[in-house]
Amino acid sequence: MGFVAKEMKRLMGKAIHTHQMIKDGDHVMVAVSGGKDSLSLLWLLRERIKRIPIRYRITGVHIDPGFGTDSAGQMAAFFSRHGFDHRVIQTHIGPQAHGPENRENPCFLCSRLRRKRLFELAGEIGCNRIAFGHHKDDMIETFFLNVFYAASISTMLPVQELFGGKLTVIRPLYLIDEDIIQRYSRAMAWDQIDLGCPSAGVSKREEIRQMLHGLYRSNKKVKGNIFHALQNVNPDYLPSRRMVAGGQRHE
DSSP states (O other): OHHHHHHHHHHHHHHHHHHTOOOTTOEEEEEOOSSHHHHHHHHHHHHHHTTSSOOOEEEEEEEEOOSSSOHHHHHHHHHHHTTOOEEEEEOOHHHHHTSGGGOSOHHHHHHHHHHHHHHHHHHHHTOSEEEOOOOHHHHHHHHHHHHHHHOOOOOOOSEEEEGGGTEEEEOTTTTSOHHHHHHHHHHHTOOOOOOOOTTTTTSHHHHHHHHHHHHHHHOTTHHHHHHHHTTOOOGGGSOOHHHHHHHHHTO
């Protein structure tokens, strides 16, 4: 646990410092699903306040997607037991996103609706930052999802300003491998919250994850190379829309 906790703190601190993710006086909303990533982020962001010369507030927020589990009650109990300022929002976003008219990509709509509710709540309670628990593996998987299914070379950003700078999304865990977070979470012995999502384990993201794990097993350098490639883009060696369109006209 000692090495894992130290590594989590080091990499999160590096991400926050490099991108100036959190400043003195900030009010940070932490989006907490109840999984290992968001619980780790919530815990470490509060722990970090004890070790740095600036002060910020954190509020944990859980969006219950409405699949019929008691995630709202479980998260409210967790927040209260550990002394976190918090909000728990009950919704019907999950069933709405999985409706018959949206069977092809329910995860995209569910994520968009949950994020919209978080943005609204941030304005209501005066948060100027929203922290998500996305890690290194999420960044890589999102890149391939966008390439394969959105015809876009893009991924998540460590820091993203929205609404003219009134709200900033931050991802303090983006340098950390998922397996390190898994080990940290196991050592903390947190109960995992079941959201009851029917797409868990069968989504497009899961397909990408399995593909990548096969590549990682074949060569241990692959993950690092992909992650560094995301920060080493050479537009001069990518075809522009004009070039592609021109090529199509001559076919």
